[in-house]
Amino acid sequence: MKENLEQKILDVAEQLFIANGFTRTSTTDIARHVGCNQALIHYYFRTKENLFQQIFVQKFEHTLTRLLEPLTSELPFDEKITNCINIYFNLLQDNRQLPTCIINELAFNPERREFIRNNFIKNQIRQQAYYRYCETIEHEIQQGNIRPVQPFDLILNIISLCLFTFITLPIYTDLLERTPQQVEEYINHRRQEIITQITTSLRP
Amino acid sequence: MKENLEQKILDVAEQLFIANGFTRTSTTDIARHVGCNQALIHYYFRTKENLFQQIFVQKFEHTLTRLLEPLTSELPFDEKITNCINIYFNLLQDNRQLPTCIINELAFNPERREFIRNNFIKNQIRQQAYYRYCETIEHEIQQGNIRPVQPFDLILNIISLCLFTFITLPIYTDLLERTPQQVEEYINHRRQEIITQITTSLRP
DNA sequence: GTCTATATAGTGATAGAC
DNA sequence: GTCTATCACTATATAGAC
DSSP states (O other), X not given: OHHHHHHHHHHHHHHHHHHHOSTTOOHHHHHHHHTSOHHHHXXXXXXXXXXXXXHHHHHHHHXXXXXXXXXXXXXXXXXXXXXXXXXXXXXXXXXTTHHHHHHHHHHHOHXXXXXXXXXXXXXXXXXXXXXHHHHHHHHHHHTTSSOOOOHHHHHHHHHHHHHHHHHTHHHHHHXXXXXXXXXXXXXXXXXXXXXXXXXXXXXX | OHHHHHHHHHHHHHHHHHHHOSTTOOHHHHHHHHTSOHHHHHHHHSSHHHHHHHHHXXXXXXXXXXXXXXXXXXXXXXXXXXXXXXXXHHHHHHSTTHHHHHHHHHHHOHHHHHHHHHHHTTOHHHHHHHXXXXXXXXXXXXXXXXXXXXXXXXXXXXXXXHHHHHHTHHHHHHHTTOOHHHHHHXXXXXXXXXXXXXXXXXXX
């Protein structure tokens, strides 16, 4: 039963950590949802911090990779941007609470930033992908296809607009009393608006 | 000493809550920073929740008002947008951790959204300011001065870009190992980029 | 590997002396 | 109004039986 239970703890913990954050999730909580004793959580992962970090690192790694993929696709440039935003939105629609959790942990916890800095920044494959993306942007600017913009700024603009939609989604839903269907419509509306917003802002 | 101490507790609590969030701040923490006993916090505010809510509501109210002000200024339209982003950036530079705290509390705590919904949404003065802003946008669109855009989307775009800069500021600083001076340069760079980004995206 | 029991520490909150 | 002492609770983590 070992393999199964360890994985189940990971799955349940992931769900609870993402939904409620690290401090709001207790090992007792996790155990109850798994259907086992609280001591077992510590048997497999020794500390709550270990358990969290394992999940966090895996999610972070995965997200970082997925973010860079659409930037280096072989599509023509204007389609590439649209494609990129669409992929981000698809990704976010399947992981609505993840960005809030990640940003939250990184914003409030210097040690977690320290950890990420030491383990993720110097990934060569990702760096190459990023350089390739930068070259594309500079090429498009030189060709006069888009306005002068720093590649890093463009990424920030896209991520800001996409992520913010989902970070504020519970707020939007509850404060404006939206039905689930209205929320889906809102997400797709924002998706289109952001595509328009980014592409029009890039015109030279 | 009453008046002074109560105010000092409020000040210290505000600082700690904004820096670390509600769950990460204990009343013992607050007392230690104030230089008094922990029981005193409860003497003045009875519960930690009370203390937090008092600060939170005041900050939220204040922020909401400040956000609407620049949208209804008497400036010509193109200056108005620039002015608006500049004011938001000034506001954020003086309250760098506030948006993370507010969004965090609202994102993870349904009761706090419920509370905000019941107490802040139906403010008549703010609603009038918002309607006035909407009319301006629609007028500019009809005149052909800007592209068709829903007023709510424009606000969301601006807020997304501005807030995200500050929400991710600790991450940017630590992960890329920026000096304080570099961080200030980055903020001002983003300020200019966002102004460019929004204004160019509005061209018809 | 899984359980019960427990050590240890921290929390928010209250009672009561001064 | 401010303090000490303490309660009731919850948390993480570990020891040890099975």
